[in-house]
Amino acid sequence: MPDISEINLKTYSKQVETWKYARLAGLLAAEAAILQRHRESIAGRPILDLGVGGGRTTEALTQISSDYIGADYAPAMVERCRARFPGMRFAVVDARDLSAFADASFALVMFSYNGISSLSHEDRLRALGEMRRVLRPDGICVFSAHNRNSPQTGAWSLKHIPAPQDWLRAPATALKQLLKYPLGIRNALVHRKHARSEADYAIVNDEAGCYGLMSYVITVEKQLAQLRAVGLRPVEAVATDGHVLRPDQYGTTEPWIYYVARRG
Numbered sequence: 001m002p003d004i005s006e007i008n009l010k011t012y013s014k015q016v017e018t019w020k021y022a023r024l025a026g027l028l029a030a031e032a033a034i035l036q037r038h039r040e041s042i043a044g045r046p047i048l049d050l051g052v053g054g055g056r057t058t059e060a061l062t063q064i065s066s067d068y069i070g071a072d073y074a075p076a077m078v079e080r081c082r083a084r085f086p087g088m089r090f091a092v093v094d095a096r097d098l099s100a101f102a103d104a105s106f107a108l109v110m111f112s113y114n115g116i117s118s119l120s121h122e123d124r125l126r127a128l129g130e131m132r133r134v135l136r137p138d139g140i141c142v143f144s145a146h147n148r149n150s151p152q153t154g155a156w157s158l159k160h161i162p163a164p165q166d167w168l169r170a171p172a173t174a175l176k177q178l179l180k181y182p183l184g185i186r187n188a189l190v191h192r193k194h195a196r197s198e199a200d201y202a203i204v205n206d207e208a209g210c211y212g213l214m215s216y217v218i219t220v221e222k223q224l225a226q227l228r229a230v231g232l233r234p235v236e237a238v239a240t241d242g243h244v245l246r247p248d249q250y251g252t253t254e255p256w257i258y259y260v261a262r263r264g
């Protein structure tokens, strides 16, 4: 049975996905808030932009430091980045094996937009260990992860069928959405055997990529414990609007959460 990383790599390598990600630009509110809060630790210092995708974060991060490398395990994503930002450094690198980089070489290791959710439990622990290894003692590791408390929408949900007002407002988009419905169901049927539910996490079929992705979901409390277990010290858990979650907000149902950690 293929590992979920392989399933997700197939989806991320599709032209439609690389094209979609290469059109994204600008930081999300949580990323902007985090990078602002921690700017002093990273400005002008080496940055690893892991799971760079189509280069959404490249411009913003290279404004913080020109010592930048973007990396992704999907060669097709790296090609998109090279075409989009000629002269900047990109590499095909898997987060599970950062041996291309020396110990303590980066002030910031950022794995944005839930890239880490593409990994199985064992692979996630390996990737977090590698991220810790390549982090400078005073560096920060930033990533977002899917929240297990967030409700999932199944491929069969009638929410995916465009409503009459959608047809009136944007008929082409409504038609595209309707055509994706059977494809989503087909993908969900193919991938459902990989779903699992464990005490500490679950693997779910993700609506993103038209149900072509299997994603790791975890609660805030379990994620913080996981970071400590791999030798990373959590600094903050951050909501999508950029505010630092208080412990009484850890039960949030936001779809994903940003984490900032330092070497423990």
Ligand SMILES: C[S@@+](CC[C@H](N)C(=O)[O-])C[C@H]1O[C@@H](n2cnc3c(N)ncnc32)[C@H](O)[C@@H]1O
Residues within 6 Å of the ligand: 005, 008, 009, 012, 021, 024, 050, 051, 052, 053, 054, 055, 056, 057, 071, 072, 073, 074, 077, 093, 094, 095, 096, 111, 112, 113, 114, 115, 116, 118, 119
């Ligand atoms: C949801 S996309 C986000 C892309 C980009 N960071 C952005 O915010 O637009 C996740 C990215 O992580 C990459 N990725 C997933 N698993 C990876 C791994 N093991 N090593 C490196 N990149 C990985 C995927 O190929 C994909 O480009």
